[in-house]
Amino acid sequence: MRIVNVDHLSKTYGHRFNRVVALNDLSFGIDAGEFVGVMGPSGAGKSTLLNLLATFDQPTTGGIWIDRVDLTTMSAADSARFRREDLGFIFQGFDLLNDLTVSANITMPLTFVPPVPTDLDARLQTVSELLGLTQLLTRFPLQLSQGQRQRVAAARAIITKPKLLLADEPTGSLDSLAATELLQYLAKINLETDVTIMMVTHDAFTASFCNRIIFIRDGAYFAEVTRQGSRQEFFNHIIDMEATINGGRRRRGGMDQA
Amino acid sequence: MGAWIKRSWAQHASVSRLMAVVLGSLLAVMYAVAALIDDRPLLRQVSQGVGNTTVFPAALVVLLVVMMLFSLTFLLYLNRLLLTRRDGELGLYRRLGMPASRLGRDLGGELGVIFAAGLGAGLLGGILVSKLLAMVLLRLVDVAQPVGLLVSPPAIGELSGYTVVVWLLLAALNAWYVKGHELLLYSTPDAAKTPTAPLSGLDLLGGLLGAVLLISVVWFAQAPTYWTSRAAQLFGNVWGLLGSLVFGLLAAIGGVYLLFACTLPVGLAKLAKLRWARPASRYLPLMIIVRRLRANRHSLWLTTALTTVTLTVIGGAAVLYQFGQTVVAQNIAQPIVATASGQRLVAQTLAKTPGVTTTPLATKLVAGKVRLRLRSAHDRLEKNLYQVIAQSDYQRIRRQQSQLPAIAVRQDQAVLLTTAEHLYQVGGLGGFDNTGRSLRLPQIGKRLVIKAITADFPLGSSGYFDRGLVVSDQQYAQITAPVVMIYGTHVRGKLAPALEKPLANSTAMDFVALDQATLAGSKVPTVVAKAPGQDYLGRDAISLRRPALHQMNGVFGFVLFVILMLGAVFMVATASILLLKQLAEARNERAAQVTLRRLGMPQPVLTRVIYTQIMVIFALPLGVGAGGAALLIKGLKDALGGHPSQVAGAVFGVYTLVYLVFAWVTAARIDRQARR
Ligand SMILES: Nc1ncnc2c1ncn2[C@@H]1O[C@H](COP(=O)(O)OP(=O)(O)OP(=O)(O)O)[C@@H](O)[C@H]1O
Ligand SMILES: [Mg+2]
Numbered sequence: 022m023r024i025v026n027v028d029h030l031s032k033t034y035g036h037r038f039n040r041v042v043a044l045n046d047l048s049f050g051i052d053a054g055e056f057v058g059v060m061g062p063s064g065a066g067k068s069t070l071l072n073l074l075a076t077f078d079q080p081t082t083g084g085i086w087i088d089r090v091d092l093t094t095m096s097a098a099d100s101a102r103f104r105r106e107d108l109g110f111i112f113q114g115f116d117l118l119n120d121l122t123v124s125a126n127i128t129m130p131l132t133f134v135p136p137v138p139t140d141l142d143a144r145l146q147t148v149s150e151l152l153g154l155t156q157l158l159t160r161f162p163l164q165l166s167q168g169q170r171q172r173v174a175a176a177r178a179i180i181t182k183p184k185l186l187l188a189d190e191p192t193g194s195l196d197s198l199a200a201t202e203l204l205q206y207l208a209k210i211n212l213e214t215d216v217t218i219m220m221v222t223h224d225a226f227t228a229s230f231c232n233r234i235i236f237i238r239d240g241a242y243f244a245e246v247t248r249q250g251s252r253q254e255f256f257n258h259i260i261d262m263e264a265t266i267n268g269g270r271r272r273r274g275g276m277d278q279a
Numbered sequence: 280m281g282a283w284i285k286r287s288w289a290q291h292a293s294v295s296r297l298m299a300v301v302l303g304s305l306l307a308v309m310y311a312v313a314a315l316i317d318d319r320p321l322l323r324q325v326s327q328g329v330g331n332t333t334v335f336p337a338a339l340v341v342l343l344v345v346m347m348l349f350s351l352t353f354l355l356y357l358n359r360l361l362l363t364r365r366d367g368e369l370g371l372y373r374r375l376g377m378p379a380s381r382l383g384r385d386l387g388g389e390l391g392v393i394f395a396a397g398l399g400a401g402l403l404g405g406i407l408v409s410k411l412l413a414m415v416l417l418r419l420v421d422v423a424q425p426v427g428l429l430v431s432p433p434a435i436g437e438l439s440g441y442t443v444v445v446w447l448l449l450a451a452l453n454a455w456y457v458k459g460h461e462l463l464l465y466s467t468p469d470a471a472k473t474p475t476a477p478l479s480g481l482d483l484l485g486g487l488l489g490a491v492l493l494i495s496v497v498w499f500a501q502a503p504t505y506w507t508s509r510a511a512q513l514f515g516n517v518w519g520l521l522g523s524l525v526f527g528l529l530a531a532i533g534g535v536y537l538l539f540a541c542t543l544p545v546g547l548a549k550l551a552k553l554r555w556a557r558p559a560s561r562y563l564p565l566m567i568i569v570r571r572l573r574a575n576r577h578s579l580w581l582t583t584a585l586t587t588v589t590l591t592v593i594g595g596a597a598v599l600y601q602f603g604q605t606v607v608a609q610n611i612a613q614p615i616v617a618t619a620s621g622q623r624l625v626a627q628t629l630a631k632t633p634g635v636t637t638t639p640l641a642t643k644l645v646a647g648k649v650r651l652r653l654r655s656a657h658d659r660l661e662k663n664l665y666q667v668i669a670q671s672d673y674q675r676i677r678r679q680q681s682q683l684p685a686i687a688v689r690q691d692q693a694v695l696l697t698t699a700e701h702l703y704q705v706g707g708l709g710g711f712d713n714t715g716r717s718l719r720l721p722q723i724g725k726r727l728v729i730k731a732i733t734a735d736f737p738l739g740s741s742g743y744f745d746r747g748l749v750v751s752d753q754q755y756a757q758i759t760a761p762v763v764m765i766y767g768t769h770v771r772g773k774l775a776p777a778l779e780k781p782l783a784n785s786t787a788m789d790f791v792a793l794d795q796a797t798l799a800g801s802k803v804p805t806v807v808a809k810a811p812g813q814d815y816l817g818r819d820a821i822s823l824r825r826p827a828l829h830q831m832n833g834v835f836g837f838v839l840f841v842i843l844m845l846g847a848v849f850m851v852a853t854a855s856i857l858l859l860k861q862l863a864e865a866r867n868e869r870a871a872q873v874t875l876r877r878l879g880m881p882q883p884v885l886t887r888v889i890y891t892q893i894m895v896i897f898a899l900p901l902g903v904g905a906g907g908a909a910l911l912i913k914g915l916k917d918a919l920g921g922h923p924s925q926v927a928g929a930v931f932g933v934y935t936l937v938y939l940v941f942a943w944v945t946a947a948r949i950d951r952q953a954r955r
Contacts, residue, residue, distance in 0.1 A: 077877065098881060105879025116561075116874040120570045125562070133450040133880045141557070161477065177878075 306401025328691025586904025699918025
């Protein structure tokens, strides 16, 4: 089943005389249960894409459907409800509320609109076990390591049982050990809760935890790589594709100079 | 340096503007006072009612010095706040290799621009408000005279000199601050975000202690005389009084601090644990308020203290001003009050004036003995002279003098009139009243039961030698004693100065001897025109209300004026501390607001979270401060025996309104910013 459908999507920033085309006629789809990575050179439009999927921003032209809901026609209140109920987020900067304990941070999205679910505590229990946070629930975010904080953000993202989990460079601030740990947790979430994950990254190692990688360049679809065989093989494929993308740019640069 | 100042101004525009505005407002008020001091002719006019021309200028000089010292302290505090706010930035410049001396000089230059702007605005604003202030002063002291803008070169010079000195002082301090800090000691922006430690058992203990202290302060303030007299019994007069006052003060200071630092945070955190607080619209404001209470306890304490002081001095001055007017009204209840001897001159003077109504009141002069309890002391046998009034006469006068309380006495009862009424009836804890005591009139061998005590005399207390006594008509008829007349005279419109002058200049008095024989009832008291022997009582033959009111206003109006000036300065300080804190907080909370919106919090809920926390943070120091001020003013009112003051109520109302509007504007601003 298609969970995400992106159709001829374009996003232009700025005004008439100072335009940046961040996304240019991009189309792709994601099936339910997939763990998809989005890669591409810096400035390719990855974050822009994620912001559009997250309803933080509106596309210039084209359409986005998540679970057959058209994101482009939503009102502000509708998109808030949609984010609350159907989406989960993990960002590079953690975005935890420092005034609240870990448990309050995790359950926060469930308390925005009454009634507060009666199984709140049970759900908290489940996700904190899933992400290995049971010992940390009474602490405050600033008393945690970076990796732990990112796991709290992941727990907060899945406690609402979203249809789609969006992650923008979730391992960006982590060392490789913590990154591996978080990615293993994400893979586990993907397997055990059937949540679809779309993750933006520019790191091949991080990407190798996905099932499929979509490459974009200059705001347009460039290629994709699907995992077959071991993670190491997948990793090598990704590296090759990155070289192609960057090589392509270099070659073009060379041609411009000639 | 120009480039630096430009960049800094752009980066810290709101804060720099705030400092310039605060400095400007303080300078404006100080200029107006300095210009008043410089305007000798005007001050002579103002002093007219008091008859002493040196007191007011001297008091204004003291006011100016107090304002200057306070402003200096406050600017030091503000400067320090602004500087620590920029720690991260300053540290970055230092790490990038900017010499400390250069940094210090640039900071000084930046401050110079702010101070120049503040001085310019302050002098301009000062000249503009000087006229207004002079008008307020003249109005308060009851002098009619036109005034213009006060432009005073000496005042401009003084204020400019003051500004330059303060600027140099702050610049030197800032340079020293920049130099004195090692590179690594600059706190990084991250360190500023470190939350206060989680609430511990110690906080719970502090919270309980805070609650106990505050409750005991309120308890103490309910009946200060009772507690101080108890303390005096235990520890002796001096130590008891001093000790209970010091205890009260320390308990209030410490209690308020603990209230913000522990009691409220612990209580609110407990509240947040309830099911009721589960929805984010309740939970989030609670937790944010808990953090802000603890992080900002110093500034909250300071603003509370400032609010208390401001409201107390302004409200207290208002109570005094109103008290002065009430005293005059109680003392002279009609435009002219005269005795039998004075009334001859009054009638003569007003013979050709139309619209004169005279109200006579007959009283009988007798000696009386009664055992009464005086405030905080024991019973005492008191021997006094009483002017006895028939109930029907009292009712007749009451129709014109609405302040007089309703009275109904039986045959054996009497109502005691005395100006010291509040010393004989004390409410609340340890309170008592003297009703039911029996009063003996030895000369005629009668006993009367005191039914009530009041400070309001028919026609005003100036017509009485000492106390009054209202009895039933039947009883009055049975008393054989010399009749003493009092006349109240009412003139339609204003009494012409030519007619008022001879009456006001009259120094005639009535006297009555107060020897043992008279008091014991063995000698009939007689009214004479010359002071007899050693002990006697006297009363003015003619009392005029308008000149008395004028004189009273001359003193209390001036006091009120001085206090209003001080209050204005305090209010500027309170408001700017809160504003600054809110700005800093808004910057800190921007990221959290973005996160909440990203997670799908509906806009109305976010708006509610923002408004709730800001209104609470503003309301707390206001509420606690106003509570403290109310206790102090009530104490003052009780000590004076005044009536509840509407003016003090109005002061509270205006202050609260200004404050809440300010909070609302801040919340709206932060909410708007969060929507972007
Ligand atoms: N708010 C904005 N206004 C104008 N241009 C923008 C804005 N946001 C992004 N851009 C431009 O759009 C393009 C795509 O940016 P985007 O942030 O999506 O890249 P990215 O793929 O996430 O890059 P990176 O890997 O460096 O994070 C860039 O050229 C960027 O400069
Ligand atoms: Mg990006």
